[in-house]
Amino acid sequence: MTFQQAPPTLGNQYHDDRVLRSYLRRVLPVDGLQEIEPSLIEMGRLAGGELYQLQLADRLNEPRLTQWDAWGNRIDKIEVTPLWREAERVAVKHGVVATAYEHQHGSLSRVHQCALAYLFTPSTDIYSCPLAMTDGAARTLIASQNAALIERAVPHLITRDQSEFWTAGQWMTELTGGSDVGLSETVAKPEPGSRDFRLYGRKWFTSAIGSQIALTLARPQGNPPGGRGLALFYLEICDEYGQLNHIEINRLKDKLGTRKVPTAELTLNGTRAELVMGPTDGVRNITPLLNITRLWNGISSVALMRRGLALALDYAGRRNAFGAPLSEKPLHMDTLASLQAEFEAAFHFAFHTAELTGRSETSELDETDARLLRILTPVMKLTTAKQAVTVASEVLESFGGAGYVEDTGLPGLLRDSQLLPIWEGTTNVLSLDTLRAIGTDGDRVLESTLTSILNDVRDASLGGPIRLALAALNHALSWLKEVQTKGDAAVEAGARRFALTVGRAMELALLIRHAQWSIDHENDTRTAAAAHRFAHSVIDLVVDDFSK
Numbered sequence: 001m002t003f004q005q006a007p008p009t010l011g012n013q014y015h016d017d018r019v020l021r022s023y024l025r026r027v028l029p030v031d032g033l034q035e036i037e038p039s040l041i042e043m044g045r046l047a048g049g050e051l052y053q054l055q056l057a058d059r060l061n062e063p064r065l066t067q068w069d070a071w072g073n074r075i076d077k078i079e080v081t082p083l084w085r086e087a088e089r090v091a092v093k094h095g096v097v098a099t100a101y102e103h104q105h106g107s108l109s110r111v112h113q114c115a116l117a118y119l120f121t122p123s124t125d126i127y128s129c130p131l132a133m134t135d136g137a138a139r140t141l142i143a144s145q146n147a148a149l150i151e152r153a154v155p156h157l158i159t160r161d162q163s164e165f166w167t168a169g170q171w172m173t174e175l176t177g178g179s180d181v182g183l184s185e186t187v188a189k190p191e192p193g194s195r196d197f198r199l200y201g202r203k204w205f206t207s208a209i210g211s212q213i214a215l216t217l218a219r220p221q222g223n224p225p226g227g228r229g230l231a232l233f234y235l236e237i238c239d240e241y242g243q244l245n246h247i248e249i250n251r252l253k254d255k256l257g258t259r260k261v262p263t264a265e266l267t268l269n270g271t272r273a274e275l276v277m278g279p280t281d282g283v284r285n286i287t288p289l290l291n292i293t294r295l296w297n298g299i300s301s302v303a304l305m306r307r308g309l310a311l312a313l314d315y316a317g318r319r320n321a322f323g324a325p326l327s328e329k330p331l332h333m334d335t336l337a338s339l340q341a342e343f344e345a346a347f348h349f350a351f352h353t354a355e356l357t358g359r360s361e362t363s364e365l366d367e368t369d370a371r372l373l374r375i376l377t378p379v380m381k382l383t384t385a386k387q388a389v390t391v392a393s394e395v396l397e398s399f400g401g402a403g404y405v406e407d408t409g410l411p412g413l414l415r416d417s418q419l420l421p422i423w424e425g426t427t428n429v430l431s432l433d434t435l436r437a438i439g440t441d442g443d444r445v446l447e448s449t450l451t452s453i454l455n456d457v458r459d460a461s462l463g464g465p466i467r468l469a470l471a472a473l474n475h476a477l478s479w480l481k482e483v484q485t486k487g488d489a490a491v492e493a494g495a496r497r498f499a500l501t502v503g504r505a506m507e508l509a510l511l512i513r514h515a516q517w518s519i520d521h522e523n524d525t526r527t528a529a530a531a532h533r534f535a536h537s538v539i540d541l542v543v544d545d546f547s548k
C-alpha cells in the first residue's frame, strides 16, 4: 500500500492552550474566569474548526479592486474574500473589539478582548488588521473628547450588530516616508462656510481599504513643516449615496504576505474631512491609536507563534522518520521546546502590556505604571515581532519540505509574520522611541518593575534565570548611562541592541513570575522549564565596545 502522510490537525484552540489557560487562571478572579470562559471556548472551537477549514479553502482567493464599471464610470470598488466576510461576522458577533469597551470585567476587559483576538487571529488571515485600527480609532476618538465625532462614529466601531458595524483605516504613510511622517505632503484646505476641510495628497500604504472611516494626517494650509504642523483628521470614505469621498484607489499593493488585506495606494482629491482635535500636533494626537495597534501587533505575534507550534507539535506525532514519530526524536522535540520557550516569553509580555493598557483605560494606573506602559509598548511590539518571524521560520523547517509547499497553508505563517516588525514602527524606529520614552529617569522605573515582578519568586530552581534577567537589564541600563557621554551617534547605533535586551529581560522576568505561580497553584513545572530554556537563549545583546 502506498504511504499516505496524515496532515496536522487542530483541536479547540482554547482547550489545547495550556499557556493561555494558566495565565488567565492567574490574573482573573475565579468567578470572572467562569464568566468569560464560554466565549473563549466558543472562539477556540471556531478557530480550530470552521474558521480554520474556511481559511484553508480560501487560500487562493485575494481581494479585488474594480476601478471602472462597464459604462466607463470610475467606481474603485473593493471586494474581500469569503474568509474575510465570515471573519467580520464572527468578530462582530463575538465582540473582538467590543469586549474592551463593554467593561464587564473592569480593566481586565482588555485582557478578555486580547484573549479573544489571540484565538481569532491565526484562522482569519490578518482580519486582525482592520480590527486593530477600528479599536485604535475608537480609543483615539474617545481620548479626543470630540463629542460630535464620538457620538457619530464610536457606537459603530464597538457594536456587536453587524448591520451597524464600521471599521476604520489609518492613513499616515506617504511616499516621503512612514517612519518620518513629519515629511507628509497632504494639504488640508478649509472648506468655505464650513468647519470641514478638503484634503489633497497621496497616501502610499492604506490597509483594509474597505473601511467606512479613516483617521489621517494632513497639513492645514499655512501650518509649519514637520510633525507639529500636521493635524489629525476624521473622514468618511463614502457619502450617503455610496460614492467615494473624492478618493481614488490607484492600485492594491502586491505584497509578500497579508494578501487577504487590501492595502491600497490612494489619491485624495478634495476629500472632505473634519479635525479630530486642534489644527496642529496630529502626530501626538494619533498616539492612542498607535498604542492600541502596537498592542494588537504583539497579540498577533504571539497568536501566530502559537498557531505554528500547535501545528508543528501535532505533526510531530504523525510524521515518522528513522523508525519512530518525530515526537520521539529528542533533537526534534528539543528544537520545538526552544520555540515554545520563545512563544511563552512573548506571550507573557504581550498580555502584561494588555493588563497595563486595560488599567490605563479605567484610570487605574499611577504615574510610575503610566511611565512603564509608555516604555513597554514599543519594546513589547518590537521584541515580539522579531520572535514571531524567527519562530515562523523554524516552524516551517520543522515540517521539512511540506513547510515550503503552499497548499499546506504553512508558508503564509512566515509571510504574514514578516509584516509584524515592519508596520506600526519598524524595529529601529521603535528602538529610538524606547530611548525617548525612557528619558532621564525611566531606568529607575524599569529597575523597580523588574525587581517587583521577581519579588515573590522563591523556588530555588529559578535562581539562575532570575540572576540572568537582572544582569541583562542592569547591563543595558549601565550601557545607556555610559554611552550617553559619547554623544547621540553612539546612543542611536546601540538602540536596537538595548531595546531588545530590555524586552527579553522583561520577558524572562514575567516568565519566571508565572513559573512560580504555576508551581504553587498548579503543581506544574512546565513554565519553569520554559523559563530555564529561555534564560539560556541570548537575553543580553548589548555590546559595550566592538573594538574589544
Ligand SMILES: Cc1cc2nc3c(=O)[nH]c(=O)nc-3n(C[C@H](O)[C@H](O)[C@H](O)COP(=O)(O)OP(=O)(O)OC[C@H]3O[C@@H](n4cnc5c(N)ncnc54)[C@H](O)[C@@H]3O)c2cc1C
Pocket: 170, 171, 172, 173, 176, 177, 178, 179, 180, 205, 206, 207, 208, 255, 258, 263, 419, 422, 423, 424, 425, 426, 427, 428, 429, 432
Ligand atoms: C503590508 C503593509 C501594510 C501597511 N499598512 C499601513 C496603513 O494602513 N497605514 C499606514 O499609515 N501605513 C501602513 N504601512 C506602512 C508602514 O507603516 C511603513 O512601511 C513603515 O512605517 C515604514 O515606513 P517606510 O516604508 O516609509 O520605510 P522608511 O521609513 O523609509 O524606513 C526604511 C528603513 O529605515 C529605517 N529607519 C528609518 N528611520 C530610521 C532612523 N532614524 N534610524 C535608524 N533606522 C531608521 C527603518 O527601520 C527601515 O528599516 C503598511 C506597510 C505594509 C508593509
